[in-house]
Amino acid sequence: MAAVTNPTTFRPVSPPGYEVNQDAAQSGAAITKGQLLILSGAAPAAGFVNVWVPATAAAAEAHGIALMTSAIGQVAEVGIQGEADNFAGLTPGAPLYPSGTVAGGLDTVGAAGATTRVRAISATRIRFSFV
Numbered sequence: 001m002a003a004v005t006n007p008t009t010f011r012p013v014s015p016p017g018y019e020v021n022q023d024a025a026q027s028g029a030a031i032t033k034g035q036l037l038i039l040s041g042a043a044p045a046a047g048f049v050n051v052w053v054p055a056t057a058a059a060a061e062a063h064g065i066a067l068m069t070s071a072i073g074q075v076a077e078v079g080i081q082g083e084a085d086n087f088a089g090l091t092p093g094a095p096l097y098p099s100g101t102v103a104g105g106l107d108t109v110g111a112a113g114a115t116t117r118v119r120a121i122s123a124t125r126i127r128f129s130f131v
Contacts, residue, residue, distance in 0.1 A: 003099055004087060004106035010034035012067050013125065014082030020131065022078035024049040027070040035104030036062035036118075037078060045073065052076045054104030061115045062098050064130050081129045083121070090120035 010033045012019070026048035028040040036055040044051050055062040065084070067077035090096075096118040097110030106118065106126075118128045 003102060004090065004096060004108065009086045011085050012079060012082055013085045014079075019082035020080040021067065021082075022049070022052075022064060022076075022080055025076040025078050026051045027053075027072055027074050027076040029053040029072055031066045031070045031076055032104065033066050033069045034084070035066045036098050036106065037064045037066055037076075037104065039063050052078055055098045057098075057103050057105075058100045058111045059098040060111050060113045062117060062130065065118075065128050066104070079128060081131050083125055083127045085125045087120075087124050087126060090123050090126070092120055092122050094120045096120060096126065 026044045028051040037052045038055045040051040040053045042051045064078040064080050067079045070076045095116040096106045097114045099105030099107040117130050118126050121127045
């Protein structure tokens with residue numbers, strides 16, 4: 001298992017028209033840009049569609065990725081499909097999974113039954129599709 005470091009300079013870089021983002025999303029916990037997210041199931045506040053939280057450690061699947069940092073109860077920009085850059089040491093073509101030890105993190109090894117929704121496409125870039 002090799003944890004993938006979440007870059008402090010995480011940068012969405014999807015080609016125009018390729019990205020799919022969740023609008024009217026609410027943060028149910030503190031979210032850091034680049035974390036894998038799951039839908040919490042909690043009822044959103046007025047004006048929001050759903051509530052997102054960091055994927056739990058050892059989650060088998062994530063539902064999106066945070067495109068920006070947000071505080072509890074604030075707007076959460078969630079990427080559903082796209083690309084992001086500024087990672088380091090990735091193996092092109094390798095699948096990436098929710099981390100087994102870090103909430104919202106990425107890892108090269110998945111939990112039992114984990115679904116591949118993120119893949120390294122270069123040594124620094126990932127492609128994600130939670131559709």
